[in-house]
Amino acid sequence: MKLKRVLPFAKQLLMSTIVPGDTVVDATAGNGHDTLFLAELVGEHGHVYAFDIQTEAIQATTKRLEEANKLEIATLVQDGHENLHLYIQQEVSAAIFNLGYLPGSNHGIITRGHSTKQAIESLLPLLKVGGIIVLVVYQGHQGGKEEKEIIIEYVQSLSQSFVHVLSYQFLNQQNDPPFIIAIEKMKE
Numbered sequence: 001m002k003l004k005r006v007l008p009f010a011k012q013l014l015m016s017t018i019v020p021g022d023t024v025v026d027a028t029a030g031n032g033h034d035t036l037f038l039a040e041l042v043g044e045h046g047h048v049y050a051f052d053i054q055t056e057a058i059q060a061t062t063k064r065l066e067e068a069n070k071l072e073i074a075t076l077v078q079d080g081h082e083n084l085h086l087y088i089q090q091e092v093s094a095a096i097f098n099l100g101y102l103p104g105s106n107h108g109i110i111t112r113g114h115s116t117k118q119a120i121e122s123l124l125p126l127l128k129v130g131g132i133i134v135l136v137v138y139q140g141h142q143g144g145k146e147e148k149e150i151i152i153e154y155v156q157s158l159s160q161s162f163v164h165v166l167s168y169q170f171l172n173q174q175n176d177p178p179f180i181i182a183i184e185k186m187k188e
């Protein structure tokens with residue numbers, strides 16, 4: 001299969017950007033799968049900042065990192081990613097947003113377009129040139145389409161001299177499949 005599925009493609013973008021020692025962001029920690037993936041990529045000299053608004057998610061992510069012996073290279077923050085600039089001052093090489101709701105949890109607690117947009121706005125000045133922000137956008141749940149529209153309108157407005165914005169989407173899949181938006185910083 002030549003066309004990678006959405007999640008493997010998101011991981012490939014992160015793998016091709018992140019090198020050991022980098023500082024990176026998981027904007028939606030959830031059950032911690034992406035946080036652990038990032039921790040493995042940055043290695044013992046790097047750092048991962050992971051955000052989630054739910055106690056349950058921070059606990060699950062803490063446990064996952066602890067079990068993998070990676071907790072000391074992560075800062076887990078129980079706050080919205082729209083506030084990430086309050087916690088991160090250094091240059092970041094990559095960030096992942098896995099949007100929507102936490103699987104197996106309250107489907108009413110979802111990421112929202114306006115706060116996702118604010119988080120991207122806060123991240124762009126911290127992102128190094130050549131760095132990447134990857135968003136996995138879900139549109140099948142209630143509130144998903146609204147979030148998608150806000151994000152698309154925002155990223156389309158970003159100047160192409162500063163960032164390149166890619167959409168990666170299967171157009172013939174049923175039931176509103178997730179898709180990727182990737183933002184690569186080209187210039188300060």
Ligand SMILES: C[S@@+](CC[C@H](N)C(=O)[O-])C[C@H]1O[C@@H](n2cnc3c(N)ncnc32)[C@H](O)[C@@H]1O
Pocket residue numbers: 027028029030031032033034035051052053054057079080081082098099100101102103109110111112115
């Ligand atoms: C699809 S899940 C993330 C899955 C996760 N990346 C994993 O590997 O398990 C989305 C998460 O975003 C969180 N969330 C919702 N609004 C948020 C916000 N404003 N800031 C940070 N996290 C938020 C939810 O609590 C939920 O855990």
